[in-house]
Amino acid sequence: MTTGLVMERIRHAFGPMEVLQDVSLVAEAGKLTCLLGPSGCGKTTLLRLAAGLESVQGGRILLQGHTVGNGAEKFSLPPEKRDIGLMFQDYALFPHLSVFKNIAFGIKNLTAERREWIEAGLERMGLAKHRNSYPHVLSGGQQQRVALLRALAPEPKILLLDEPFSGLDVTRRAQVREDTLNFLKECGVAVLMVTHDPEEAMFMADHIVVMKDGKVVQAGTPVQTYFHPVDAFVAELFGPMNHFDGIVDKGALQTPFGLFPIPAIPDGEQAKVLVRMEGINVTMGNADGHPEEMPKDCCYTTGKIEDAYLLGRSSHLHIRVPKNHGHPDGEKVLLHVRVSGVMKPESGATVTVWADPKQAFVFAAD
């Protein structure tokens, strides 16, 4: 099967503002690719370029092997000739058309087979009784499903989703996300989705492209992105982290948990170690000797609870520990820790903490 969508060395500017600088990506057929990044990073512009809603200024766009946009030749195939489906963040349902007519809008030849497809889709999405309703009477979730069906109805070569779940209530989001994912997998269509929600990207994507300030920072599987972030920005996408800065000495950096080996950065350079909030484990009391559940090669330290917050599914702890391992009377730092379940120790209680090496990352200082 030909590769779905290829975007090569895309550059784009709005006036003097460069929003995309040399961005390349591939969205393979049958897979869900996710563009992840904070707002303003250019991911929506990239999606609009893929759709043809913006003309390519620099770089090339290929859809199933055919060029649909080429900046050098000032060529940009208009969106209506590209065979793509785009679902907008606000769904953009046509207010003057019924649900059925909205979905059928893009179908050039409404055959009995396509009709059946729509009816089946409405049935599958629990919208059958709304087929003649107008969009404004539908709930947000229903509108989202209509928009999805509408984008898929003309059998596009690729489906583009712009923040597909951001308009939904938090409580409904997880369920809708799962339903949508299942439906898309059944359809087998190539999907390029834009989101700023890393959890959403992790859940949905086969492939994540992380963007920042108009550039691609990292592209890889969700596992790669989470466990092997290329820099602090990618690592921190999944939530704030504990930072330990310092100068590399003898191939290692001093942290509250002991020396952290840093083979890649030369001695004397600034470096930092980032540890995820959920990458720090806590046991009550002053551990004499090695806690049982702790890996053999791991160092630990003791600290005092400063604050503890119950958040329901998890608890947040603020723990004050010595800045340098083995110097209990020296300077102290505050650790931010997330533990699953309920844990609410008294302030001032002594705890033993250690860091999971898989959740700790080393980067050169910026």
Added chain:
Amino acid sequence: MTQTAPPILASTIEKRLKTPSIDVWAFGTLMVCLAVAMPIVWVIGLALTPSGDIWQHLVDTVLGNLIITTLMLMIGVGLGTLVIGTGTAWIVTMCRFPGKRIFEWALLIPMAVPAYVIAYVYTDLLEYSGPIQGIIRDMFGFESKHDYWFPEIRSLGGAITMMTLVLYPYVYLLARASFLEQSVCVLEASRTLGKGPWQSFFKVALPLARPAIAVGVSLVMMETLNDYGTVDFFAVSTFSKGIYDVWLNMNSPSGAAQLACMLLMFVMVLIGLERYGRRKQKFHHTSTHIRELPGFKLSPMLATLAFLACAIPVLLGFLIPAWVLGSYAIDFYQDTLDANYWITTWNSLLLSSIAAIVAIVAGVFLAYSLRLGQSHWINVMTRFASLGYAVPGAVLAIGILMYLGWLDNTIDGWVRNNIGFSTGLIFSGTIFAVTFGYVVRFLSLSFGSAEAGLGKITANMDGAARTLGAGPFATLRRVHLPIMRGSIMTAALLVFVDCMKELPMTVMLRPFNFETLATFVHQYAADEMLPEASLAALSIVVAGIIPVILLSITIARSRAGHYAPEEPHLIEMEEAAP
């Protein structure tokens, strides 16, 4: 053709949904803009051609008088509408008194009466031989003019009064909208800070509403400059009248064009004023907290005054003229019917319908073309083309006559030289010429409505339609037109009614012996035969009431507290400065 070819200027900045092939939209936009701009270009060109000593002659004779009279008329009408419009708007918005609910919309009704119609009616009532002076003479036993004093209606003061009576609703409408939009909290804050209702009005509400009022007054002044029927009838020498006099009586097209250019300068100042007002309007709201307005409860004494303040404009601006015309129509309808009333009406309906349709098609085309994203200079041209409403009818009429005359001669000359027969006049003095004039003048109205209608449709609608395989035209047909059908119909209606009322261009551009209701009434009134034409005048007023009703409905809706998304006449207000 090479000059007018579409720009393949692939501007890197704003090129949203532009199609890369031959751009019908850019080309069409250019054509429409050129057609619309032609009359004004011709006026300016004509004014610049040497014309002997006409200009010097004008300077020596009439020019000073024209400038002073026009300025006094503008200032008079401006002040009159400012006071009446703002005052009544404040009273009905902020006070509670009997009849308030009715006045809210009734105050708009005088808008339905063209200034020239009200001028004919009051002249008929107030002139020496009219019923009012007759009663006075009978009551006091006066024998002749010299025995008593009575204001002369056919004067500058009369013209100011007439125009104020029918134009104040522009100011009323915008001022009221502005007062309604003002957060009550701002006013209440003013009250708690120790200002009374009156002080609050002058220190808070009025300054906040000032941009809206400025827009209203400048629109009123544009209408004043455009007026021909009233000043012609009252023999008040304003620019509009001067242009016709120089053109027809002194037989000097270039002299008329020079006057027209001076008039255009007046208009530019007004457009500037209006723009300035609008620009400031954007900084309006500091609080989005809107609640039911307080409604000062008035004492019986004050309530009576408030009632009178609102009732008098309605009485003078609509009820009396309508009553006079109505009673005449009952007595003299047979005369009107005998004088080709049906043909005249048919002519009016035909012309107005054609103009409305053309203006709507062109307006939607321009607005959608702008939405598709054109190069910068096409945007500028479109803005320019939509200034037509600000250009007085007299100026447009000259431009169109000259332009079409040139076009006819050119075609005729070419055909004679190359094919060997004479085409004669193809466009001049035809229905085409009048329709063209209407479209140029009212295009801004339809364009403004179409633009406002399109503005309410999110850009993602276009994106959705386009990615679903609909091209630009299909998107317009399948998505935009159905969604904004309501505002388009309203705009068409507004253009239609404005064409029905239009006088100066119709007089000048119509075919020989071709009468519309407006020219028919004008002709009869000039011959002191208003009663015989009253049915026709009444017909114009009735047509004019339609948009007022539409407007009243939207206002009634907006009163419930939710903001009315479509106010047809606010769109009309958009005319001069889209």
